[in-house]
Amino acid sequence: MRKVIIVDDNHLSVEGIYKNIDWKSLNSEVAYMFYDSQSVIDAVKSANIDLIISDIEMPIISGLEMSKQILKFNPNIKIILISAFDKFEYAREAIRVGVYDYIEKPIDYNYLSTIINNAFVQLEKEKRNRKILNESRPLMISKFFSELIHLNTDEAKYNLSKYPDYLNIDLNSKYFLTLNFKITNSKTLKNDLGIEKYHISLIDLGDHIKSAFSKFQLYHLLIERDDIITIIGGNYPNGNYLLNKVHDILNSFMEHYKSDIFELNIGIGSVIDSFWNMKISYDNSCKALEYNFFFPQKNIFDIHDIVRKNNVNNSVYLYAKEDKLIQLIYKKDLNSIKNWIQDFYEEILINCNNKYLIFNNIYSILSNVLKLLYNMSINTNDIENIIVNTYSNLSTICNSSEIINWLFDIFKIICNRLDESIKNQHEYLCNNVITYIQDNYSKKDLSLNEIALYVNVSPAYLSALFKKQIGENISAIITNIRIENACKLLENTNLSLKEISEKVGYVNQYYFSSCFKKKMNKNPSIYRQGI
Known part of the structure; x- marks a missing residue:
């Protein structure tokens, strides 16, 4: 049964409402009759009240002010305000405050009864909708994190900043990190197992991952296509502490999680100190996974190991010959690059007696060159595809000239890509100059x-x-x-x-x-x- 409070500093008005409404037919009862606003405010803090019918003009605390305080405490309560003053500003202010409805004196009790019934109907609708909303909360949380890792910082703050409090998401961690568990044999598994069994197995894998990482202060797991994305955060002395902890857990996880089904590669994104920068960490976890080709013996790829925050001009390479190659690439000196390839190839032939060992040495060189391009934000996807296709078909390469020509073609593409990047950078800089002049x-x-x-x-x-x-x-x-x-x-x-x-x-x-x-x-x- 619905609980109602009637309040008016005029005792006769309270009695009139109480006696002229058929409360039983409305499946309700008047729980309290008060003659001042403070008593109502105190009552709603200790009792479950569904509806308040209040005069708008009362001493000390007006009906409007009372409504503001009560709705702030419990926004689900319905309030009907009554006034003897035919002034539009009262109705407008009442609606702005969030009261359910507003009527004028003298009271038409039949009309008031209709308004009360409508308020109860609205309460039932809102109760049902809240139930649906609460049941969908897990989906809302997943949607929140999915949008978080795909929106840049400003977009994430603008679109999502009001949700953490509502969804009880703890943002008080100092450092955050995104992990990307990629199923590398997903296509084969979907064909062999069928879609349903594949996804059931994927959920089971997610449970194992959750068991390993759920002790972090912030933890959430997303399944997006064939990736299981894990978002974690915690209060640690520094970002490296979080990173080392993650590595320890991952190493233990890969050692103990034995699966006859999934082949896993794991990308570790960058450590960030702002929750709203999660896209940066996620993007870097994806970027780390791209280096599987260069480190095929590994399952865990950490962007912190792959991308060094050194200035490109100050990068330190392992071999003097690589330094020379980088200089030639900067100069786009194709003739000298071809001579460099010939010299390099002749040197590794001395120590390598088969083409597979030769290609191991070559991909070490290519790895460092591609890191250079990556540090310069140059897209290398097409170059990586050429390398992958060649390494997948090493048996088709018959002689040394094919290897030399193949490597030269790759470096020629790299020179062109570097030239395009420099031109774009120069154009961007000059456009910035013109814009600055136009503004100043x-x-x-x-x-x-x-x-x-x-x-x-x-x-x-x-x-x-x-x-x-x-x-x-x-x-x-x-x-x-x-x-x-x-x-x-x-x-x-x-x-x-x-x-x-x-x-x-x-x-x-x-x-x-x-x-x-x-x-x-x-x-x-x-x-x-x-x-």
Whole structure:
């Protein structure tokens, strides 16, 4: 039976509502009748109340203020406010506060009875919907984490920041990490086992993973296609502590989890110190798995081992010959690269008596070159596919010239890819310069040094690169943009020449007029008259 509170500082109004509503037919009862708001606030904190019928105008605490406090404490309670004042602002404020409905005095008890019944119907709907929502909570949590690992930081914060409290997700860890368990034989298993048995086995594998990692402060497991993604977090002295702990658990897991079904590779993403950066860790766990080709003897791939945060120009390579190769690739000196391959091949022939050992040495070189490209954010998927296809068909390679030509073709692709990347970087830098000038042309002291500082290169380098890329000096671009904007002001405003010269960044109008005439072949006054 529904519990109701009636409150009004007028005793007769309370009695009138109590006596003129058929509470039994509404499957309800009046639990309390009060004459002040504070008594209602105290009552709802200790009793299960479904509906409050309240006067809006009461001393000390008004019905509106009482509603605000109660709905903050229990947003599921329905409140009907009553007032003798025919003022729209009361109704508008009541709706804004979140009360169920609003009626005016004198009270039409039949109408009030209808409103009460509607409130109870709404309560039943909301109760049913809350039940459905609570039952779907596990799916909501999985959807939350799935979106988290696929959205960048700003998108994740904007779209998901209100959910952790509602879903009881603990974000108080200092460090976070994403693991990616990839089923490498999934296609074969789906054919052999059938889809249903495959997924049942996948769930069983997930249970084993959960058992290994569920003691972390934050833990969640997602199954996405043929990947089991594990998100963990904890309060540790530093990120390396978390990483070492993960390695210990993974090594133990791979040692003790014996499966006649699944072949597993595990990618370890980067340690992050912000929950909302989870996409970075996830993306790196996927990237780590791509290095399975270069380390086929391994099952666990840690992005921290593969990607070193050294500047590319300062990278340290294991062999002097590799240093030489990298220099030739930077120079895109194809003839010297071909000679390098020939020398390298002749050297490894001395120590290797079969082509499989030769290819082991070659893939060690390729591994470091691809790491270089990866550190430069250059996509290497097509190159990796060429390498994988060749290694899968070593038996078809019959002589040394085929190996030399194959390796040369790969390095030629790498040189082209590096050249494209450098061109893109140069184009991006020059576009940044032009955008900065467009945003700051009105500054009288805008200079090459300031722009170079903004794009983080030396003034001399920027000046030479910009001239080569754009075909004009930076000073000419500044002038062009200033004169272009001056033309707009001359065409569309009545500003004086002095005002216009100041707005487009010139120290005085005479120098402005001189620059304008040089660019437009007429002085500003003549230009304005000719419009």
